[in-house]
Every structure is written in structure tokens, then in C-alpha cells.
Amino acid sequence: xxxxxxxxxxVLEGVMMRSQTVxxxxxxxxxxxxxxxKEKITLxxxxxxxxxxxxxxxxxxxxxxMGMGVKTLxxxxxxxxxxxxxxxPSKLEKFIAKKTGKSAMDVxxxxxxxxxxxxxxxxxxxxxxxLANIVRPYIASSILMNLISGGIRLVIFVAYILAISFMKDxxxxxxxxxxxxxxxxxxxxxxxxxxxxxxxYKTLHPRCGxxxxxxxxxxxxxxxxxxxxxxxxxxxxxxxxAMLPIVAGISYEFLKFAARGENLFFxxxxxxxxxxxxxxxxxxxxxxxxxAILAFTAALDEIDDEELQQMADNFDRSPKKTEPxxxxxxxxxxxxDTQENTAAAEQAQ
Numbered sequence: 001x002x003x004x005x006x007x008x009x010x011v012l013e014g015v016m017m018r019s020q021t022v023x024x025x026x027x028x029x030x031x032x033x034x035x036x037x038k039e040k041i042t043l044x045x046x047x048x049x050x051x052x053x054x055x056x057x058x059x060x061x062x063x064x065x066m067g068m069g070v071k072t073l074x075x076x077x078x079x080x081x082x083x084x085x086x087x088x089p090s091k092l093e094k095f096i097a098k099k100t101g102k103s104a105m106d107v108x109x110x111x112x113x114x115x116x117x118x119x120x121x122x123x124x125x126x127x128x129x130x131l132a133n134i135v136r137p138y139i140a141s142s143i144l145m146n147l148i149s150g151g152i153r154l155v156i157f158v159a160y161i162l163a164i165s166f167m168k169d170x171x172x173x174x175x176x177x178x179x180x181x182x183x184x185x186x187x188x189x190x191x192x193x194x195x196x197x198x199x200x201y202k203t204l205h206p207r208c209g210x211x212x213x214x215x216x217x218x219x220x221x222x223x224x225x226x227x228x229x230x231x232x233x234x235x236x237x238x239x240x241x242a243m244l245p246i247v248a249g250i251s252y253e254f255l256k257f258a259a260r261g262e263n264l265f266f267x268x269x270x271x272x273x274x275x276x277x278x279x280x281x282x283x284x285x286x287x288x289x290x291x292a293i294l295a296f297t298a299a300l301d302e303i304d305d306e307e308l309q310q311m312a313d314n315f316d317r318s319p320k321k322t323e324p325x326x327x328x329x330x331x332x333x334x335x336x337d338t339q340e341n342t343a344a345a346e347q348a349q
Contacts, residue, residue: 002188006299007207008292009069010177011076012169015292017180017299018068024298025072026291027079032317034291035079038298038308041068058252059245063113065209070112123160125220125244126237128152133233142229150221157217161210161279171282178203179284179292181277187300193293195286203281206259210280211273215251218272223247290315 008017014027020043026036043064051060132149139145164170185201186193223243230236258270284292294311297303303311 002190004184004188006184006187006296007209008180008184008295008299009072009209010173010175010180011073013080013172013176013291014076015176015180015183015288015295016068016072016076017183017292017295019299019301022299022301023068023072024295024300025075025079026295026298026312027076028287028291028317029080032287032319034294034312034315036294036298036308036312037075037079038301038305054253055246055249058249061252062248066113066117067110070116121241121244124153124157124217125240128156129237129240130233136229143225145229146221146225146227150217150224153220154217157213158276158279161276165279174280174282175284176288176291178281179288180295181205181208181281182284182289183292183296187296193296195289195293198289198293199286203283204274204277206270206274207255208273208277208280210277211258211270212251212255214273214276215254216247219251219254220244220247223250287315287317 004019006017006019008015011025011027013029014025016023016025018024018041021040022038023041024036024038026034028034043061051057128149131152132145135148136145139148165174179198181203182198182201183193184205186198189201191197191200220240220243223246224240227236227239227243230239255273258266258273260266294308294315297311298308
């Protein structure tokens with residue numbers, strides 16, 4: 001198999017694909033036409049040798065992924081509905097932008113990432129610790145307490161994925177997520193990127209972010225069990241927050257290791273994450289696959305803009321104006337006899 005570092009995400013009616021240097025985003029509008037963008041990017045994980053070190057790169061990649069994820073979701077919504085208006089930055093965001101020399105929207109994106117990260121930490125790490133402490137009077141073992149906290153964390157995580165899957169828009173995003181995986185798999189198997197070839201593959205992929213999040217949950221259980229169970233809630237939560245970068249780094253390296261081979265050993269260690277992907281991916285239709293192929297081709301950066309536009313035109317599913325047939329033309333144009341009779345009637349009048 002050919003290996004690639006291109007990854008992506010499903011978005012509102014579209015797909016984002018990202019290599020180390022180029023990002024491609026394609027969104028199908030309600031009209032059936034595909035809007036797409038292709039831009040050069042500079043990832044923090046590529047800026048110097050230090051951030052490329054094992055374990056460090058996992059933390060940096062997580063920050064990159066969250067930042068680009070929020071930015072991509074906003075851009076995709078704008079591309080789908082060009083008449084939508086962006087939310088006005090707050091006074092605080094404008095003030096920080098003025099002091100830092102950054103644009104107000106960039107500052108707003110940073111705030112969005114911080115809020116998203118804070119919610120994730122609160123829901124998936126702080127809340128399980130608080131809930132588990134309810135049974136503390138009945139359990140003496142700190143290891144068992146950490147296992148209970150970890151079990152609650154896993155239940156909340158899976159319940160969250162299931163709950164949002166009932167939302168109509170999220171169901172569509174999951175299908176585009178499946179199209180993203182199928183396209184990458186077809187490329188890795190050295191197939192020509194056509195709809196028929198891409199549709200042959202499964203919606204699951206070893207390098208999926210869903211698998212990564214499951215690894216974070218499982219590895220955090222193992223790592224947190226080493227911390228004991230402090231009677232002070234702020235010490236207990238503080239230690240776990242301090243451990244999160246280490247957990248993220250280890251999870252990233254384990255995910256890369258698990259994706260290396262196709263033998264029984266590698267397939268066994270990534271099996272749980274692959275099964276969880278059945279909740280976050282779904283079978284796409286052909287129009288969704290077309291969007292994923294266009295986004296992937298843009299991120300691959302091997303064809304020029306004219307060829308990319310030609311591909312978008314070929315995938316255009318908007319209603320086309322057809323030329324009238326000969327029968328329609330004859331019905332629309334009056335016959336010679338009709339024209340003569342009409343002229344005679346006008347003269348008689």
C-alpha cells in the first residue's frame with residue numbers, strides 16, 4: 001500500500017483534506033454546484049525540529065487539528081451559504097487583535113478553540129472525576145476509583161457521539177466523513193480516484209480522529225491510575241489536567257504505530273477504534289464521494305487550478321438548461337399554413 005500523510009474531516013455538505021503544506025476544502029451547494037478552495041498552510045508541527053520530536057508532535061498536532069477544525073467549519077458554512085453573515089467579533093477580541101496585530105477573526109478563532117477545549121476537558125475529564133467521587137466513601141482502592149472514573153468517561157464519550165448522531169445535519173456530516181475515509185483508502189491502494197473505485201472501500205480508516213479520541217480515553221485511564229485519588233478535588237483535577245499533554249502525546253504515537261501494518265497484531269490493537277468509527281461514519285452517496293475526491297485532489301497539489309476547476313465542473317450536479325428537441329421546436333414555431341391563415345384573418349378585419 002502507498003502511505004500518505006493526508007487526512008481530513010467531514011463538514012457541512014463537504015469535506016476538508018489536508019496535507020503537510022496544502023489544504024483543500026470542497027462543499028456542495030444546494031444548487032448542486034461544488035465550491036472549493038485550495039490554500040497553502042503552515043502547520044505548527046512543521047516549524048522546527050523540536051515540535052517534530054515523538055510525543056511532543058502529538059500535542060502540537062492536536063492543537064493544529066483543533067484550530068484548523070474550527071476554522072474549516074466556519075469557512076464551510078460560508079461556502080455553502082454565501083449570503084450568511086459572519087458573527088461580529090466582540091470588543092475584547094477587537095482589543096486583543098489591535099494589541100497583537102492579528103485580525104479580529106483570527107483572535108475569535110483562538111477563543112473558539114479555547115472554549116471548545118475547555119468544554120471537552122470539563123465534560124470528559126472533570127465531570128467523570130466529580131461523579132466518581134460520589135462512591136468514594138464505599139471504595140478504598142484508588143486504582144478502582146480511577147477505573148470507575150475512566151468507565152464513566154467512556155460512557156459519556158460514546159453517549160455524546162450517539163446523541164449527536166440523531167441530528168439531521170450531523171448524519172450528513174458522518175456520511176461525508178465516510179467519503180473522506182473511502183477516498184484516502186482508494187489512493188493508498190493506488191486506485192484511480194473515480195467514484196466507482198472509491199465506493200469499493202470501507203468507511204473506516206486506521207488514522208481516524210475517532211480512534212485517536214478513544215485512545216486518549218483508554219490511555220488516560222491507565223495514566224491516571226498512577227496518580228492515586230487525592231481527597232482534595234482541586235489537587236485531583238489539577239494533576240489530571242497536567243497529565244493531559246502526556247496522554248495526548250502517547251495516544252498520537254500509539255495511533256501511528258497501530259496504523260503501520262495489516263497483519264493480525266496491528267489489526268487487533270486498532271480494532272476497538274475502528275469499531276467506534278461505525279458510529280461516526282456512514283455510507284456516502286456518489287455526489288458526496290465526488291466532493292471528497294475534489295478536496296483530496298486539491299490537497300494532493302499535483303494538478304493546476306485549471307484542471308481542478310474542470311474536475312469541479314465535471315462533478316457539477318446543478319440542473320442544466322438543455323437545447324429544445326426538434327419536436328419541441330416544431331411545436332413552438334407556427335406552421336406556414338397557420339401563418340397564412342392568421343395573416344388572412346388580420347386582413348379581413
